[in-house]
Amino acid sequence: QKEVEQNSGPLSVPEGAIASLNCTYSDRGSQSFFWYRQYSGKSPELIMSIYSNGDKEDGRFTAQLNKASQYVSLLIRDSQPSDSATYLCAVNIWTGGSYIPTFGRGTSLIVHP
Amino acid sequence: DVKVTQSSRYLVKRTGEKVFLECVQDMDHENMFWYRQDPGLGLRLIYFSYDVKMKEKGDIPEGYSVSREKKERFSLILESASTNQTSMYLCASSLPGELTGGLAFFGQGTRLTVV
Numbered sequence: 509q510k511e512v513e514q515n516s517g518p519l520s521v522p523e524g525a526i527a528s529l530n531c532t533y534s535d536r537g538s539q540s541f542f543w544y545r546q547y548s549g550k551s552p553e554l555i556m557s558i559y560s561n562g563d564k565e566d567g568r569f570t571a572q573l574n575k576a577s578q579y580v581s582l583l584i585r586d587s588q589p590s591d592s593a594t595y596l597c598a599v600n601i602w603t604g605g606s607y608i609p610t611f612g613r614g615t616s617l618i619v620h621p
Numbered sequence: 622d623v624k625v626t627q628s629s630r631y632l633v634k635r636t637g638e639k640v641f642l643e644c645v646q647d648m649d650h651e652n653m654f655w656y657r658q659d660p661g662l663g664l665r666l667i668y669f670s671y672d673v674k675m676k677e678k679g680d681i682p683e684g685y686s687v688s689r690e691k692k693e694r695f696s697l698i699l700e701s702a703s704t705n706q707t708s709m710y711l712c713a714s715s716l717p718g719e720l721t722g723g724l725a726f727f728g729q730g731t732r733l734t735v736v
Contacts, residue, residue: 541623542723552664559720582695596664600723606652606671607722609715613663
């Protein structure tokens with residue numbers, strides 16, 4: 509079983525702080541990694557993808573990848589109450605017929621004013 | 622605007638009924654997925670399909686079947702609905718490649734209640 513692990517949280521941070529969300533994965537052959545955000549009662553939506561070791565920045569979001577340590581993280585700078593959501597880490601897995609995403613259980617983030 | 626559309630937002634069915642959940646995507650994606658999501662359990666893959674008429678079991682296929690007769694449509698079937706199938710059901714689609722397989726687009730979800 510190829511697994512993706514996340515701390516379920518909740519992670520509570522004050523408004524304006526940096527939120528750090530972490531994810532580890534078991535399939536050493538994985539090459540593509542994704543972060544999704546899911547608001548309560550809504551569907552997941554893709555916010556970041558990362559394929560190479562290092563950092564990838566998009567506005568207030570930075571994804572970090574370390575393939576040697578099998579570790580992916582998402583940093584949210586200047587956190588806002590509107591960032592309060594569950595964040596899902598996904599890793600691309602080869603099934604023998606196609607590449608498909610395998611999701612972690614998600615980390616709940618609460619940003620309090 | 623890309624779209625994955627599920628046929629119902631809310632559904633209430635009786636125990637023992639045969640239930641059909643329909644999903645249509647307009648992005649010409651090869652991959653389509655059915656997940657269920659329950660509090661504390663995350664997204665659990667029921668079935669997926671990477672081509673027309675192809676289907677693969679996910680992590681929790683028991684009590685479900687699927688049909689994919691056309692590329693854009695993927696149906697989930699509950700053969701005999703039970704109360705433990707009360708859940709949020711999410712359909713998604715993606716391209717099949719090594720860089721794109723995980724770029725999934727989700728439908729709005731169907732909240733199914735079995736009474």
